[in-house]
Amino acid sequence: MARNAAWPMGVVAPLLAVTAAMAAFQVGAAFAKQLFPAVGPQGAAALRIVLGALMLLAVGRPWRAWPGRGSIVPLIGLGISVAGVILFFYLAIDRLPLGVAIALQFLGPLSVAVFGSRRASDLVWAATAAAGVWLLVGVGRQTGALDLLGIGWALAAAACWAGYILVGRRVSQGYGVAVASLSIGVAALVVLPVGLAHAGPALFAPAILPLALLVALMSTAVPFALEFFAMPRMPARTFAVFTSLEPAFGVLSGLFLLHERLSPAQVGGVAMVVAAAAAAAWSSAAGAPAAHPDLADAAPN
Template identity: 60%
Template sequence: MPLGATMLAMAGFQVGASLAKGLFPATGVVGAVTLRLVFSAVLLIALTRPWRNWPRPAPLGALFGLGVCVTAAVLFFYLAIDRLPQGVAIALQFVGPMSVAVLGSRRTRDFVWAGLAVLGVWLLIGTGLTLKGVDPLGVLWAMLAAAGWAGYILFGRVAGTAFGNATAALAIGIAALLVLPFGALQAAVVFQQPGLIPLALLVAVISAALPFSLEMYALPRVPARTFAVFTSLEPAFGVLSGLVLLHERLTLAQTAGVAVVIAAAAGAAWSSAERPQLPAPT
């Protein structure tokens, strides 16, 4: 059940992104991101009610940094899928968490995973750029999303320890406030076209409320190494969701690149879990 919940969470993230792409023609990318974050924040805050167990002292700096990184990860990923196939964008974004896993290591095996990731990225974009088949700006957005995801992991370690299950709700709430001034006008289009509101709510539920709830169920019940390796499969869900819902087909080289990135991310996650952990500060 916990592994099934993890798989459903990954599928939810990617299906939600594919559905959000259906909002782009009406709201634009920033408007769709605003709807996704605002609706998700309302749902998650209502579910977790973070004010009930507010820590003292609260690491507000880490929490704000986490919110900024959530904003970057979601906004730049949506900008990337506006220009790239979803499977390519999520595979490039995975460079972020994989870099965190490898960063600072001096073990040969970790450099092997890093080299494998570079090979995967080259397969994803190298040939495509030569043939003008991959949008360079889309690649830039995906790499900025990767940086946001890396920061999410680093800040999340501190904020998550203090705020527990409410961390995601608070971080998404901050992200919603950050993006709202830039996307409110575009997002307001849904109230002029009420038929879009169910789609926007569905995106919020599938891409945030449901996956985070499933992950909160799975995390205490699955070894950290197993969970990390399983989440490395997310680019595969991105490829499948893009194919089924958006009819996006990858070239043979790009498909191989996704597979190589998955292998590199899984290997890096497996290796990082083997490292001895430092004692937590009192």
């Protein structure tokens, strides 16, 4: 009886952790947009990554058990991918509604899942995602045409996310759980010069530090901690499907925190991308030999 009584909480707690991680990331992105007038998206990305790296390095302290077999070159590639995902995503949400940007960004992991599969059914998910993207960018006259450069930035973030997954699987074999703090540390070294070149001394203004710390906490430290708690405690397909709901959280965060409204067609486009990502993730995880998701499959929050 004790086992049966404890079983529901053993299932619910990881699901709640993943849900809270997605919500924290989207809330952090919404707060980050409030930094744009002061330092621009480049400066906001630099502040988030640098402060988030300091938080993760202080908590993880990877130097205590430095891996002996990890190659430095893939780790650098992973850090560049992390920097690209966050920088390009911030450039995208400077020009696009939050829900639209995150839906377009999800084309990266969706492409990895679809092209890495040999199932003919995955072509259906690719077509569903393509139809969703068309609804996002090809319709929406009721709310105005979407910014083409913003769409380009979102697709660049998607490509970096795909690279993050492909490179991260290799790096995580050598660095284990230290891959999170080390990759975000490399990303900080990559993106800090970009933020400084754009924002200059304003990047160190004391007035924006509290908001920058909140963004780093909500967008980096909290999601990583929650996902690391959840991933070993739930099946791969469940984790993958739940994280595929993130564009829906983006729509809600944009609506309630930023007052961004989408047309019904654009909401339908987000829903189709979510459905395609969830179905492809479920199908991909079902054929994977591992019982749990790889740390590198999680979003580089």
